[in-house]
Amino acid sequence: MLTTNPFDLPDANGDKLREECGIFGASGSEGAAALVALGLHALQHRGQEAAGITSFDGAEFHTHRAMGHVAGNFDSPAIIGQLRGNVACGHVRYSTTGETALRNVQPLYADLASGGFAIAHNGNISNAMRLRRDLVRRGSIFQSTSDTETIIHLVATSNYRTFVDKFIDALKRVEGAYSLIVMTPEGMIACRDPLGIRPLVMGKLDDAIIFASETVALDVVGATFVRSIDPGELVIVKGSEVSSHRPFAPTEPRPCIFEYVYFSRPDSISEDRSVYTVRKEIGAQLAIESPVDADLVIPVPDSGTPAAIGYAQQSGIPFELGIIRSHYVGRTFIQPNNEVRHLGVKLKHNANRALIKGKRVVLIDDSIVRGTTSLKIVQMMRDAGAAEVHMRIASPPTRHSCFYGVDTPERGKLLAANMNIDEMNSYIQADSLAFVSIDGLYKALGEANRSDTRPSHCDACFTGDYPTMLTDHDDVASVDQFALLAERVS
Ligand SMILES: O=P(O)(O)OC[C@H]1O[C@H](OP(=O)(O)OP(=O)(O)O)[C@H](O)[C@@H]1O
Ligand SMILES: NC(=O)CC[C@H](N)C(=O)O
Ligand code: SF4
Numbered sequence: 001m002l003t004t005n006p007f008d009l010p011d012a013n014g015d016k017l018r019e020e021c022g023i024f025g026a027s028g029s030e031g032a033a034a035l036v037a038l039g040l041h042a043l044q045h046r047g048q049e050a051a052g053i054t055s056f057d058g059a060e061f062h063t064h065r066a067m068g069h070v071a072g073n074f075d076s077p078a079i080i081g082q083l084r085g086n087v088a089c090g091h092v093r094y095s096t097t098g099e100t101a102l103r104n105v106q107p108l109y110a111d112l113a114s115g116g117f118a119i120a121h122n123g124n125i126s127n128a129m130r131l132r133r134d135l136v137r138r139g140s141i142f143q144s145t146s147d148t149e150t151i152i153h154l155v156a157t158s159n160y161r162t163f164v165d166k167f168i169d170a171l172k173r174v175e176g177a178y179s180l181i182v183m184t185p186e187g188m189i190a191c192r193d194p195l196g197i198r199p200l201v202m203g204k205l206d207d208a209i210i211f212a213s214e215t216v217a218l219d220v221v222g223a224t225f226v227r228s229i230d231p232g233e234l235v236i237v238k239g240s241e242v243s244s245h246r247p248f249a250p251t252e253p254r255p256c257i258f259e260y261v262y263f264s265r266p267d268s269i270s271e272d273r274s275v276y277t278v279r280k281e282i283g284a285q286l287a288i289e290s291p292v293d294a295d296l297v298i299p300v301p302d303s304g305t306p307a308a309i310g311y312a313q314q315s316g317i318p319f320e321l322g323i324i325r326s327h328y329v330g331r332t333f334i335q336p337n338n339e340v341r342h343l344g345v346k347l348k349h350n351a352n353r354a355l356i357k358g359k360r361v362v363l364i365d366d367s368i369v370r371g372t373t374s375l376k377i378v379q380m381m382r383d384a385g386a387a388e389v390h391m392r393i394a395s396p397p398t399r400h401s402c403f404y405g406v407d408t409p410e411r412g413k414l415l416a417a418n419m420n421i422d423e424m425n426s427y428i429q430a431d432s433l434a435f436v437s438i439d440g441l442y443k444a445l446g447e448a449n450r451s452d453t454r455p456s457h458c459d460a461c462f463t464g465d466y467p468t469m470l471t472d473h474d475d476v477a478s479v480d481q482f483a484l485l486a487e488r489v490s
């Protein structure tokens with residue numbers, strides 16, 4: 001369904017696996033907002049729907065939030081100039097709860113009894129609906145449909161005395177995934193949920209303390225990496241004073257393994273591991289587990305590239321850029337609907353014909369979600385004259401939805417939730433298809449295999465083993481069950 005303007009894309013309908021959000025905070029830096037804008041720019045791959053920055057000048061909070069990219073929204077000196085103060089935090093968004101609308105763009109802000117409160121959140125609260133219902137019954141008036149706003153109301157209605165105690169009380173009532181940066185008149189707090197599902201790191205730039213979703217954002221602003229925020233840790237910055245608090249009972253962390261597969265930028269360091277090196281290692285595992293006789297290893301750019309280098313090095317098959325990617329199209333994960341997604345893939349990738357003709361090629365991509373990309377790329381290789389097309393995927397089949405800050409399509413739309421590998425192979429029309437095993441993925445992280453009893457990461461989208469309660473999901477399921485029962489009874 002094309003309009004007369006082929007680039008005039010219809011509104012998002014939210015049924016595609018999207019990425020996450022990115023958060024960045026700076027405390028103690030003159031013109032902190034400019035630094036935050038640069039940091040958010042480095043995190044743009046994590047969220048391209050909307051961006052926002054809130055600053056505090058010692059007396060007042062200032063906010064600018066808008067739909068669209070960081071560059072378009074924060075490249076004007078007038079806007080940056082109005083975000084006064086030496087403390088600021090910001091957010092790039094992909095929505096997981098609440099529609100793509102200005103009222104849900106973060107940082108969210110409220111005037112509480114304790115003063116101003118701004119919050120930037122990466123993750124998703126898996127009992128937000130239940131909490132919201134209870135809060136609304138008790139009189140809370142929500143301004144947005146975002147899960148993040150429940151934290152504001154829980155803080156506002158907490159019976160504890162100090163702000164920090166109210167905040168901790170609120171966190172103890174939410175389940176799911178959250179990396180947060182919050183600002184109050186007293187200072188900045190950065191924290192991670194007890195399982196550390198979403199990432200968050202701390203850096204330093206002269207006297208300023210920086211918090212960011214990924215280390216790449218520290219690099220971009222010239223900050224040095226200090227350490228990761230620990231799962232369940234709150235770091236409080238008040239002027240030049242930094243203190244660490246651990247209000248939760250210690251648990252085995254479960255950071256998201258998909259950060260290594262796709263979300264993080266390859267030049268980031270995650271939990272002391274280079275994301276690039278892990279991706280190469282996954283490719284090498286894939287070559288060990290699923291070798292193929294071929295002439296060329298070809299990456300599906302962008303995020304298939306490091307794994308393809310690993311596959312080529314391990315197999316000895318030459319690596320070539322057999323697909324050229326347009327730099328003017330973003331990630332196709334985020335294309336809003338099927339028609340546009342197909343168009344997007346064609347706009348984005350093109351076969352390097354001169355290289356392909358008559359060759360047996362191994363295509364390497366990081367993941368298959370709906371299969372849109374694989375289907376197109378295999379066909380593209382055939383059209384360019386490939387003799388054989390073998391597809392190798394640097395993650396296990398994505399069979400389950402994510403409830404922790406990644407907007408996965410519902411299960412029914414995940415190719416691997418509906419088909420076995422042979423069926424998927426027929427669907428994408430490749431000569432062969434293989435995925436790295438779940439143990440192979442853990443081997444790439446330096447572990448012997450996946451521990452079934454104590455897995456070191458969240459890998460629920462591959463295994464269905466969710467590390468937290470999923471209250472809202474279960475509520476919906478029980479409502480559905482109830483409706484089904486009522487239907488049967490009537
Ligand atoms: O099976 P699908 O539904 O097509 O989704 C999977 C594809 O989407 C992602 O690429 P994307 O284009 O989003 O980003 P990238 O440029 O970082 O690879 C991923 O790397 C796969 O190529
Ligand atoms: N992807 C995310 O981390 C989203 C944060 C939050 N749940 C929102 O929808 O705004
Ligand atoms: S379900 Fe998948 S994408 Fe979501 S947090 Fe777990 S590993 Fe990451």
Ligand SMILES: [Mg+2]
Binds near residue numbers: 303366373
């Ligand atoms: Mg891709």
